[in-house]
Amino acid sequence: MRQFVVLGHDAPTTPDFSLNDLPGSAGRIDVLCRCINSAFFLSHDVRENVRLFLVHQDEVCIRLEGSDLRHLNPDERTTASLLRKALEAGQDLVGAMEVESTPGIYVSKKSFGEILGGIDESSTVVELHEEGVPINELGVPENPFFVLSDHNDFTRDEEELLAEYRDERVKLSPEVLHADHSIIVAHNYLDTRGFRHY
């Protein structure tokens, strides 16, 4: 299993945004849509062994399960529409409740800390950060759990939380990459090195 969590610092927590202005009034939800695309799509196929958590302002958590996903298309607009449905379904949740808004997409009020706290012990928690060590020094973790930030840096609080849980802090490239591009490179690292023979 490959897992990713992306922190959406500006991402909306309610569904009242326009699909015609994803980078503006919708709080850069376009970034999260591209992360979904990167996490799940292969050509004419979906990666079933992937789980993605999107954390919207540490208030709402949307979890996507590759094995159950339906109605997902590669473009940003239809993906944003699925996220809007999730935010709508999640409006009245309290405590640890979670609901499935469309097949394979679940919404809850979990915080970043609660997600980190729920990570299975078999996972290797990998922070992706431009100041980390090159990923090829990491080897090939069996159950990687990658933690990424959106177009903003991790906050100091997030860094402190992460420091409690992370096993590795790596960079994927000498360049500083967008979050969605990082997911592609992380997948490729695993695709070509360990999960399958290449």
Added chain:
Amino acid sequence: MRQFVVLGHDAPTTPDFSLNDLPGSAGRIDVLCRCINSAFFLSHDVRENVRLFLVHQDEVCIRLEGSDLRHLNPDERTTASLLRKALEAGQDLVGAMEVESTPGIYVSKKSFGEILGGIDESSTVVELHEEGVPINELGVPENPFFVLSDHNDFTRDEEELLAEYRDERVKLSPEVLHADHSIIVAHNYLDTRGFRHY
């Protein structure tokens, strides 16, 4: 210099499409928008040493130059709006004419064959194809010119043309990747292996 050409088999050749339906009535122009994002964006930066050709149904060619690009945002909708401006500017072109529709974006009626015919001799023409050899057998070409298809396979005519020009035929992954994801992986291959020390 890194160059890419992407064949958009269904991509519109005229600007009369809606920004609200990029994957539908706009002929999957969303695929080309994501290729632009992959080719040029770094975090808070643009890759200046990149040139991208988009071939719309072998009738219209849109050329993007990283060193001159302005007004480019990562999201699909504003990128599609720049492509629409290019298609509008290109409507009355004939012969070898080319115009700049917005900074760094040029439009002409060049065909795929004309683009291949114009490739500089210092370039290594690399076809990206799932049946190619693994890219790590290629080494690190100095001036790679990658040729990709969109969500459709190359046609037989395109394959025959390509066979005349290509130096290598490689695959990037044991998985079959979307065109925009392939561009990310190709960049990463070069970023980590040759153009800069890593």
